[in-house]
Amino acid sequence: MSIEQPINSVEFLIVGGGLIGLLTARILKDAGADVAVVEKGKIGKESSWAGGGIISPLYPWRYPDAVTRLALWGQERYPKFCEQLAAETGVDPEWRQSGLLMPNLPVDEQRSALEWAKQFGYPIESIDSHKLKMLEPHLKEQPSALWMESVGQIRNPRLVQALKRSLVESGVPLIEGFNVDEIIVANGRVQGVEAGGVRVSAKRVIVCSGAWSANVVRGLGVELPISPVKGQMLLFKATPGFLKRITLLEGHYLIPRRDGRILVGSTLENAGFNKEITASAKDELLGAVAELAPELTQFEIERQWSGLRPGSSNAGIPLVGSYGPEGLFVNSGHFRNGVVLGYASARLLADLVLGREPIMDPAPYSAG
Numbered sequence: 001m002s003i004e005q006p007i008n009s010v011e012f013l014i015v016g017g018g019l020i021g022l023l024t025a026r027i028l029k030d031a032g033a034d035v036a037v038v039e040k041g042k043i044g045k046e047s048s049w050a051g052g053g054i055i056s057p058l059y060p061w062r063y064p065d066a067v068t069r070l071a072l073w074g075q076e077r078y079p080k081f082c083e084q085l086a087a088e089t090g091v092d093p094e095w096r097q098s099g100l101l102m103p104n105l106p107v108d109e110q111r112s113a114l115e116w117a118k119q120f121g122y123p124i125e126s127i128d129s130h131k132l133k134m135l136e137p138h139l140k141e142q143p144s145a146l147w148m149e150s151v152g153q154i155r156n157p158r159l160v161q162a163l164k165r166s167l168v169e170s171g172v173p174l175i176e177g178f179n180v181d182e183i184i185v186a187n188g189r190v191q192g193v194e195a196g197g198v199r200v201s202a203k204r205v206i207v208c209s210g211a212w213s214a215n216v217v218r219g220l221g222v223e224l225p226i227s228p229v230k231g232q233m234l235l236f237k238a239t240p241g242f243l244k245r246i247t248l249l250e251g252h253y254l255i256p257r258r259d260g261r262i263l264v265g266s267t268l269e270n271a272g273f274n275k276e277i278t279a280s281a282k283d284e285l286l287g288a289v290a291e292l293a294p295e296l297t298q299f300e301i302e303r304q305w306s307g308l309r310p311g312s313s314n315a316g317i318p319l320v321g322s323y324g325p326e327g328l329f330v331n332s333g334h335f336r337n338g339v340v341l342g343y344a345s346a347r348l349l350a351d352l353v354l355g356r357e358p359i360m361d362p363a364p365y366s367a368g
């Protein structure tokens with residue numbers, strides 16, 4: 001492949017133009033840093049495009065505190081950040097509080113959830129079938145539910161679009177079609193990257209390459225516990241207001257958008273880097289619809305798609321910090337929670353590379 005020399009050198013070079021790379025670039029740029037992003041395909045068209053945009057981990061009490069701390073930091077700041085991005089760029093990421101309903105959880109799970117809520121001061125209410133019916137008349141009858149009213153959602157493609165525009169307007173090079181095939185190291189220090197024989201020098205390289213992150217650093221002898229986990233979604237074209245709240249049952253969820261569209265997600269598949277959509281996934285998701293809101297099937301299915309989550313074997317804790325040779329950093333492995341955790345992990349990574357006081361203890365996210 002021959003590509004043109006995009007830039008010669010930069011201080012911070014981010015490998016991967018998904019949400020994590022773009023958020024990291026934005027925070028570094030806000031701090032006055034010299035930063036560029038290289039992307040093998042098109043900016044924001046992989047997992048960050050495919051995701052549902054729920055601004056909460058699913059069943060948050062099941063995760064380690066290190067995940068909760070990142071989630072809470074981002075949950076508090078996303079509304080203002082999205083407002084700011086919309087004002088700057090004219091692209092509204094459509095953050096809105098739509099709440100999260102979780103019907104029919106076993107009693108011990110409900111207990112764990114309420115204890116978690118008390119510990120972290122995050123409101124969760126237990127509601128009966130009558131209140132559930134009042135809130136969402138089109139849901140199938142369930143004996144009880146947990147209700148997390150504060151949970152928000154955003155539309156991933158819009159968030160990515162807004163970030164992309166803000167970076168371009170502030171002069172950050174976003175270089176597409178640049179597939180990093182080598183990170184160059186000399187005398188134990190990162191020197192830059194190479195793609196198709198074209199070299200860009202950089203003092204620090206930050207790997208935000210999602211499901212591909214392990215491949216990007218493998219040549220350096222660095223092993224990252226990150227691998228792709230495919231997720232498929234269905235999109236129904238329902239009428240606005242048919243469903244107002246995100247609803248989650250046994251790992252599957254419905255996400256209603258403002259325009260009436262409803263996302264049904266998602267599968268968890270170990271299929272390598274194969275992104276093919278399948279009839280069996282469609283059946284699985286329709287099975288979830290039958291359990292959650294069978295009336296939804298009166299509406300047309302507009303689309304089915306898939307994305308590759310950066311799965312990590314680290315209990316859902318992303319890797320954020322310095323890995324391998326001097327000057328090499330990683331911000332990856334967010335698995336099912338890249339949107340909700342990404343804002344805080346980008347800030348934490350920026351604090352670390354800039355030598356600032358970090359927003360939280362970085363130890364749980366480091367190579368250890």
Ligand SMILES: Cc1cc2nc3c(=O)[nH]c(=O)nc-3n(C[C@H](O)[C@H](O)[C@H](O)COP(=O)(O)OP(=O)(O)OC[C@H]3O[C@@H](n4cnc5c(N)ncnc54)[C@H](O)[C@@H]3O)c2cc1C
Pocket residue numbers: 015016017018019020021038039040041042043044045046047048049050051052053054055056178179180181208209210211212213216230231232233265266306307308309310332333334335336337338339340341
């Ligand atoms: C179906 C589905 C539903 C989801 N729902 C939610 C949700 O509701 N809430 C939530 O918080 N999260 C959700 N997620 C997870 C979230 O989308 C991901 O964790 C997040 O998008 C990861 O972002 P990323 O930037 O690390 O990865 P990506 O968006 O995949 O970006 C990585 C980028 O790196 C590029 N790249 C890779 N290798 C190279 C290379 N060698 N050179 C240059 N570029 C390279 C890729 O092309 C890609 O664009 C969901 C994911 C899926 C698939």
